[in-house]
Amino acid sequence: MTKQQADLYKQGTLELLILRLLSSTNLNGWDIMQRLQLASGEVLSVTPGALYPALHRLEARGLISSTWRPSDNNRKAKFYALTTRGRKQLEAQRKEWEQFSAAVSLILRDA
Amino acid sequence: MEHELDEEMRFHLERDIEQNIKSGMTPEDARYAALKSFGGVDQSKEECRNARGVELIEYTVRDVTYSLRVLLKSYGFTIVVILTLALGIGANTAIFSFANGILLRPLPYPQSDRLVVLDETALKRGVNSMSVSYPNFLDWREQNTVFEDIGTYYGTGRFSLTGAGEPVQIRGSRISHGLFEMLGVAPQLGRTFTANEDRPEEDGVVILGHDLWQRTFGGDPNILGKKITISNRARAVIGVMPPGFRFPEVSELWVPLALTTKMFTRTDHGLQSIARLKDGVSLPQAQSEMNNIAARIEEQNPVTNEGLGVNVMSLHQYLSGDYREGLLILLGVVGCVLLVACVNVANLMIARGSARQKEFALRSALGASRWRIVRQLLFESLLLSIVGGALGFVLSIWALRLLLSAIPFQLPFWMNFNVDLRVLGFSIGITLLTGLIFGAAPALQTSRIDLNDTLKEGGRGSAGIRTRARSLLVVTEIALSLVLLVGAGLMIQSFLRLRRVNIGLDPKNVLTASVVLPQAKYREDDQRAAFFKQLVERLRNLPGVEAAAATATLPLSGGNWGRSLTVEGYPVLSVGQAPAVQHTVVTPGYFRTMGIALLAGRDFTDADAKDSPNVTIVDERLVRQYWPNENPIGKRVRFGPPEDNEPWHTVIGVVSTVRHQRVQEDTRQSVYLPHQKIPVTGMALVARTSSNPTDFAGAIRREVAQLDPDLPVSQIATMEEVVAESIWQPRLYAALFAVFAGGALALALIGIYGVMAFLVQTRTHEIGVRMALGATARDVFKLIVGRGMKLTAVGIVIGVCGAIALTRWMQSLLFNTSTTDPITFVLISFLLSLAAFFACYIPARRAAKVDPLVALRYE
Numbered sequence: 001m002t003k004q005q006a007d008l009y010k011q012g013t014l015e016l017l018i019l020r021l022l023s024s025t026n027l028n029g030w031d032i033m034q035r036l037q038l039a040s041g042e043v044l045s046v047t048p049g050a051l052y053p054a055l056h057r058l059e060a061r062g063l064i065s066s067t068w069r070p071s072d073n074n075r076k077a078k079f080y081a082l083t084t085r086g087r088k089q090l091e092a093q094r095k096e097w098e099q100f101s102a103a104v105s106l107i108l109r110d111a
Numbered sequence: 112m113e114h115e116l117d118e119e120m121r122f123h124l125e126r127d128i129e130q131n132i133k134s135g136m137t138p139e140d141a142r143y144a145a146l147k148s149f150g151g152v153d154q155s156k157e158e159c160r161n162a163r164g165v166e167l168i169e170y171t172v173r174d175v176t177y178s179l180r181v182l183l184k185s186y187g188f189t190i191v192v193i194l195t196l197a198l199g200i201g202a203n204t205a206i207f208s209f210a211n212g213i214l215l216r217p218l219p220y221p222q223s224d225r226l227v228v229l230d231e232t233a234l235k236r237g238v239n240s241m242s243v244s245y246p247n248f249l250d251w252r253e254q255n256t257v258f259e260d261i262g263t264y265y266g267t268g269r270f271s272l273t274g275a276g277e278p279v280q281i282r283g284s285r286i287s288h289g290l291f292e293m294l295g296v297a298p299q300l301g302r303t304f305t306a307n308e309d310r311p312e313e314d315g316v317v318i319l320g321h322d323l324w325q326r327t328f329g330g331d332p333n334i335l336g337k338k339i340t341i342s343n344r345a346r347a348v349i350g351v352m353p354p355g356f357r358f359p360e361v362s363e364l365w366v367p368l369a370l371t372t373k374m375f376t377r378t379d380h381g382l383q384s385i386a387r388l389k390d391g392v393s394l395p396q397a398q399s400e401m402n403n404i405a406a407r408i409e410e411q412n413p414v415t416n417e418g419l420g421v422n423v424m425s426l427h428q429y430l431s432g433d434y435r436e437g438l439l440i441l442l443g444v445v446g447c448v449l450l451v452a453c454v455n456v457a458n459l460m461i462a463r464g465s466a467r468q469k470e471f472a473l474r475s476a477l478g479a480s481r482w483r484i485v486r487q488l489l490f491e492s493l494l495l496s497i498v499g500g501a502l503g504f505v506l507s508i509w510a511l512r513l514l515l516s517a518i519p520f521q522l523p524f525w526m527n528f529n530v531d532l533r534v535l536g537f538s539i540g541i542t543l544l545t546g547l548i549f550g551a552a553p554a555l556q557t558s559r560i561d562l563n564d565t566l567k568e569g570g571r572g573s574a575g576i577r578t579r580a581r582s583l584l585v586v587t588e589i590a591l592s593l594v595l596l597v598g599a600g601l602m603i604q605s606f607l608r609l610r611r612v613n614i615g616l617d618p619k620n621v622l623t624a625s626v627v628l629p630q631a632k633y634r635e636d637d638q639r640a641a642f643f644k645q646l647v648e649r650l651r652n653l654p655g656v657e658a659a660a661a662t663a664t665l666p667l668s669g670g671n672w673g674r675s676l677t678v679e680g681y682p683v684l685s686v687g688q689a690p691a692v693q694h695t696v697v698t699p700g701y702f703r704t705m706g707i708a709l710l711a712g713r714d715f716t717d718a719d720a721k722d723s724p725n726v727t728i729v730d731e732r733l734v735r736q737y738w739p740n741e742n743p744i745g746k747r748v749r750f751g752p753p754e755d756n757e758p759w760h761t762v763i764g765v766v767s768t769v770r771h772q773r774v775q776e777d778t779r780q781s782v783y784l785p786h787q788k789i790p791v792t793g794m795a796l797v798a799r800t801s802s803n804p805t806d807f808a809g810a811i812r813r814e815v816a817q818l819d820p821d822l823p824v825s826q827i828a829t830m831e832e833v834v835a836e837s838i839w840q841p842r843l844y845a846a847l848f849a850v851f852a853g854g855a856l857a858l859a860l861i862g863i864y865g866v867m868a869f870l871v872q873t874r875t876h877e878i879g880v881r882m883a884l885g886a887t888a889r890d891v892f893k894l895i896v897g898r899g900m901k902l903t904a905v906g907i908v909i910g911v912c913g914a915i916a917l918t919r920w921m922q923s924l925l926f927n928t929s930t931t932d933p934i935t936f937v938l939i940s941f942l943l944s945l946a947a948f949f950a951c952y953i954p955a956r957r958a959a960k961v962d963p964l965v966a967l968r969y970e
Contacts, residue, residue, distance in 0.1 A: 029119060030126040048123055068118075073129070077122045 014046060014054050016097060019082060019090040022064060028077040029055060055080060063089050125473065138472060171490075178491040188463055189495065192456050196499025196545060198854065199452030201506030204538045206445045206847075208511050210438040211537075212528035213431050219355065219525060221295035222387075226426040227397065229261070229384040235418040236688055242380040245370065247408060247416070251384070254404045257397040261386035262290030267362045269627050269793065271823050272327065273340045278823040280627065281323060283341075283364030293387050294358065301335045301350035308367040317346040320363030321354040341366065343629030343821070357524030359383070377415035378752040385426065398423045414754055417685045430525060436923055437844055443920075444595060444851050449541065451591045451855040453549040455862050458584045460492065460553035462869055485554045492550025493543065500542025507538070517843050519836040556580055578873070581866045582902055588859040589906025590913055592852070593943055597914040598921060599845075599852035600935040605928040606845040609838055615769035616666065617706025621830035622804035623665055624811050626822060627793040636721070639790035642818065644717065647698050649814045650798050656807065658704040658799045661786065663696035665795035666705075666771045667837040668826075672696075673779065678737050679747040679759065692733070693771050693781040694750060696789045702728075702766055704799045705830075712744045712764030715785040725788065728764040733780040748782065760784070774838050775926050797830070804829045844924060856943070860950040867899045867954040879963040888959035895958045899951030900944070907940050 021027060021035055029052060036046055058064045063086035071077040082090070124145050131141035182189045217223050230240040231247065248263050255261070264286040272281050288304040291297070299321060307313050317339065319328075328334055338345045346366065357363050373379055388397055401421040409416040464471075471484050511528060626646070633639045643661050650659035664670035675689035684690075699715040701707075710731060719726055727748060734743045747759040760782075772778045786794070800807050808827045815824050828836075835842070871878070878891055918930040928935075 028122070030123045033123075048120070052119070052123075071122070073126070075122055075125065076118070078119045 014050065015058060016090070016093050018051075018054060018058060018080075019063065019086055019093070022080055022082045023087065023090055026079045026081040028071060028079050030077070032080070058086070062086075129473065138475070174487050174490050175494070178487065178494050182491060182494060185463070188459065192459060192495050193499045193502060195452050195456055195858065196496055197502035197506055199449040200496075200500045200503030200538070200542055200545060201510055202503075202851065202854075203445045203449050203541055204504055204507035204534065205510035205514060206438075206441050207537045208507065208528055208530065208534045209514060210442055211531070211533055212526050213434050214438060215533060216527055216531070218427055218430070219527070223427065224425070225259075225388045225390075226294070227258075227386050227388060227394065228424050228426050228429040229386055229401065230422045230424065231380065232420040232422050233418050234420060236690070238691070240422065243382040243384045244377045244380045245374045245382060246377045247419075248382060248384055250408050251401070251404060251421070254407070255386075255397075255400060257389055257392045257400050258386040259389045260289060260293040261384065262293045263287045263368070263382045263384045264290055264359065265368075265381065266383055267360050269625070269825070270342045270364055270366075271627065271629055271821070272364075273343070273821045278821045279327075280625075280823045280825040281341075281364045282360075282362050283366065284359060284362040285368050286358075286365050287368050290385070291352075291358075293385070295387075296353065296356055298350035299353040300332075301348070303350055304365075304367050309370055311369040311371060314367040314369045315344070315346050316349045316367065317341055318350040318352060318365040319348060320352050320357060323363045324351045342627075343632035355524070360523040361521050377412055378755070394423060394425060414685060415752065418688060430523070437840065440921055440924065441844070441847060443917075444598065444848060447591050447595055448851045448855050449545065450548075451588050451595075451858045453545055454584045454588050454591070455858045456492075456495070456549040457552050458581055458588075458862050458865055460488075460549065461556060461581055461584075462865060464488075464553050464556065465869075488554035489547070489550050492554070493546040496542050496546030496549070500538060500545070503542075504538050514843075514847075517839065517846070519839050552580070578866070578870055581869065585859075585862050585866050585902050586906040586909065588855075588862045589903055589943065589947065590910035592855040592859040593907055593910025593939065594914045594917055595848070595852040595855045596939045596943060597910075597935060598918055599848035600939050601918060601921060601925055601928055601930060601932060602841070602845040602848040604932065604935060605925040606838075606841045608928060609774055609841055609926045612770065612774050614666070614774055614834065615707060615767050616830075618830035618834050620800050620802075620804050621705065622798050622800060622807050622811070623668075623826070623828055623830055623833060624796045624808070624824050625665075625793065625826040626796060626815060626824055628822070630792060632821075633792065636790045639792060640721070640787045643698060643786055643790070643794055646796070646814065646818055647700070649818070650796065650811065651700070653798075653807070653810050653814070655801050656798050657801055658700055659797065660701035660704040661698045661794040661796050662701055663786070663789075663791045663794055664693075664771070665797070665833065666769050667774065668795070668833050669837075670795075671772060674750040675752060676780075676782070677749050677753055679749075681737065683753045685753065689753065691779060692750070693779040695771070695781055695783045696786050696791055696794075697783050698786045698794075701783075701797070704797050705769075706799075707769055708767040710765045710767060711742075712762070714764060715783075715787075717787070719785040720787040725758050725760040726763045726785070727760040728766055728783040729762050730766055730768045730781040732768050732777060733782065734765050736780070750782070774834070795826075841924070841926065856946065860946055863899055863902065863947055864950040864954065866902070867895060867951045868957075870898065871895060871954045871958040874958075875961060878958055878961045882961060882963040891961070892955045892959040895955035896948065896951045899947060899955070903944055903947040907943060910943075911936060911940065 017036060018032060021032055021039075027035070029048070032055075033046060033048070033051055055064070055066075059066055059080070062083060064080045065083050066078050066080050068076050068078055071079075127145035128138070128141045131144050132138060136144060218226065220226060229243065229251065231243050232239055233241060243263065245263070248261075252261050264284050267282050267284055269280045270283045272279050286304070288306045288309055291303045298318065301318075303318065304316065308316055319334070324330060324334065331337075334348050334351065337348050339348060340346075341364070358365075368374075374381075388394070398421075401423055405416075405419060405421045409419060474484060475481070508530070515522070515528065628639055628642060633642060647659050647661055650656055653659075664672055672694045673691040674694040675684075676692045677683055677689060697715070699717060699719070702709050702714055712728070715726070715728070729743065729748070737743075738746060743762050743765055746762045748762065749757050749759050751757045766783070768777055769781060770777055771781060796811060798804070798807060798811065811827070812824050815822055878894075881891065881894075882888075914936070915931055922930050
């Protein structure tokens with residue numbers, strides 16, 4: 001894999017992970033980062049420099065929407081939510097990912 | 112979009128820092144770590160923004176909206192602060208408007224600063240100011256080179272206006288020609304008086320005030336040339352003055368001087384004089400020229416003008432002089448109240464600052480400069496003071512109305528208390544100043560806190576500094592309140608003493624009313640003598656009236672009649688040196704009606720009439736001076752300039768001394784003369800009644816109307832009201848002092864309570880430890896109260912020193928009361944300590960109830 005490909009791969013993964021996190025609740029950028037870290041058992045970590053552009057891309061594609069409202073520390077924060085299109089996209093990508101990962105596992109096990 | 116991105120990034124960074132701090136990093140480290148993990152992109156952003164001028168406006172807007180949000184959220188605090196400020200600023204604006212209307216506003220005439228009053232003086236006799244005689248006035252007009260113009264007039268008098276409905280008394284004045292021209296006011300209709308009309312045979316003319324013209328004549332545009340009846344004399348209306356114009360004081364009707372031969376004697380002092388300085392001539396220049404002229408007149412008329420001088424004084428100073436000192440002191444007093452309010456608010460701000468330490472620590476960790484935080488806090492204080500100031504301004508309008516209603520007479524024309532630019536400017540000025548004063552100290556203090564300590568120790572670290580600062584503020588408050596309370600105590604004591612003064616008569620159950628007979632209808636002495644004799648008899652016969660009489664000058668109502676006194680057997684003094692006595696014309700029964708004690712001899716009777724021997728009754732003080740060891744009955748005195756050789760009067764009685772001019776002091780010895788002998792036109796009726804005297808007002812009117820239906824009755828009041836009104840100024844000052852000092856005291860107590868409560872709250876842990884180590888509830892109670900009382904004691908010591916230094920300015924307002932009156936000082940200090948004790952009591956009780964276990968676990 002070239003560097004570019006790896007980034008693309010990671011990028012796709014990151015977007016999928018974001019959509020997944022937002023499917024259960026609305027979150028702001030910082031929360032998303034914390035949960036990514038927690039949920040992956042500190043294995044996956046993402047920098048703000050990668051996260052925010054991803055969020056803004058998803059928003060531009062209409063997969064997520066955003067609103068400003070107070071967070072639990074009473075400061076206003078931008079909260080993201082999944083749109084209907086985003087939900088469909090999440091379903092489609094998850095299937096794709098499962099098929100893909102099943103295929104990869106299969107090959108890795110059998111080989 | 113760029114802005115949103117910024118906000119989003121900032122939020123992220125804040126959360127990172129918060130978390131880093133929670134995990135034990137110092138704020139600097141936390142910030143550094145957060146920025147590092149963020150990639151350092153934004154690190155430079157804040158600095159770049161600070162460097163850009165445009166952002167300053169955006170920041171300001173953001174700071175203001177942020178401040179608003181913060182203040183709205185803690186509305187309890189906000190309301191307390193705004194009300195405190197509103198009261199402080201309101202009181203100041205009200206008193207300033209009052210002072211402005213009297214001391215600062217120019218008089219309502221063109222170039223009014225050029226107008227001066229000319230008084231005669233007889234300094235050798237201790238007379239600083241007396242009325243002017245017409246011949247002297249003529250010489251001044253002839254000889255001076257410093258005045259553009261000079262006019263003369265008689266003080267406000269009463270005229271009856273009949274023929275237009277009920278007879279009414281109008282306040283008016285006799286004036287010389289050219290007076291209005293000199294004032295620079297032209298009539299709205301018609302013309303003013305000509306030189307010719309100063310002569311009595313030409314004086315059948317009158318000028319009306321605008322208000323009177325509207326009120327009584329419905330603003331009739333064809334009024335000029337019409338004849339109206341003024342004091343039973345038909346006069347042609349020749350002019351109407353413009354709206355708002357009155358002169359002097361409240362006069363709104365003017366007739367010519369009507370020079371009589373008597374007025375051409377230099378000893379007849381009765382006129383007022385006013386002049387306009389030429390351009391470029393200063394007051395001292397005018398004074399020095401008038402000194403020369405007075406010396407020249409004295410040289411030419413050594414008998415009549417011996418020792419007489421002239422005093423030139425600006426008209427404004429002449430009018431406002433009586434009020435000046437009191438107003439300045441009041442301004443100082445309300446200023447103090449505002450200062451106490453500021454200190455109190457500063458105290459609250461500091462307390463609140465401690466609750467907000469984390470907020471500021473975080474912002475500062477995020478890179479906000481100290482200046483930015485100070486600015487943020489100042490915005491908050493300014494917002495508070497602006498809202499408080501606006502509310503205070505509204506309050507002041509209402510307070511001023513209340514204040515003016517305490518003044519018992521019609522305000523002179525020149526006092527104008529409408530809001531002008533000066534009042535507005537003052538109000539805005541003190542509002543902003545207030546915001547800065549109470550905002551600056553807490554802002555600097557809050558922003559100085561050590562971030563490390565704050566965030567790590569949860570706010571306990573700097574509580575000590577805060578308590579010290581707040582203690583200092585409390586000491587200031589106590590000291591200022593003590594000064595105000597001592598001032599109030601002195602004023603109240605002085606006022607109470609004034610009320611207890613024995614004025615020499617019994618004002619209870621006495622009704623008074625004024626009747627002035629028109630000269631034209633009651634031309635003959637006999638007519639006037641008969642009228643009052645008959646009227647008094649009628650009053651005496653009314654059921655419920657125990658005694659009735661009349662006097663030409665009612666005590667304490669401002670009426671005076673001074674005459675020179677010559678006592679038989681004592682050297683004859685010139686008019687310039689002879690003592691002046693209060694010359695009171697009364698009807699028989701006056702002393703009994705007024706409750707004035709007849710100490711020797713007899714009262715006047717109806718037999719003391721036109722052709723009977725000249726008799727007089729004198730007061731005790733006069734007897735003490737001239738016949739201390741002799742029987743005064745049968746001694747002889749005479750009045751007026753010695754060269755006039757007026758007839759001798761035999762003393763037939765002695766009465767107790769009456770405080771005629773002022774409750775504060777006996778100014779002149781008094782002599783009384785019977786009205787039958789000197790039948791003056793204007794008399795004050797007095798009636799002693801067996802029940803509520805005001806019930807008899809209608810009866811008096813009826814009796815007067817039965818004798819003469821055209822005669823107006825005015826100034827109906829009880830004698831108690833007359834006495835009370837004569838001391839309205841000390842009463843008003845005492846009341847204002849009490850209100851302001853009470854307000855300051857309340858604020859100071861709230862302040863000390865707040866600090867002690869804060870102390871208990873921040874030292875709960877320590878108190879718990881103490882109790883765990885064996886301190887009893889009593890010890891803890893004593894600890895807290897002791898602390899509070901120590902602050903109070905320091906405040907009181909400073910306050911006492913301040914009061915001693917400051918109250919001496921009040922001396923002129925005090926009556927028989929020393930500014931260092933020890934009783935007042937001790938009593939006020941004691942009361943203040945007692946009040947402070949109760950303010951400490953509640954927090955101390957709370958401290959004593961601390962459960963050591965809970966206190967220790969809590970931390």
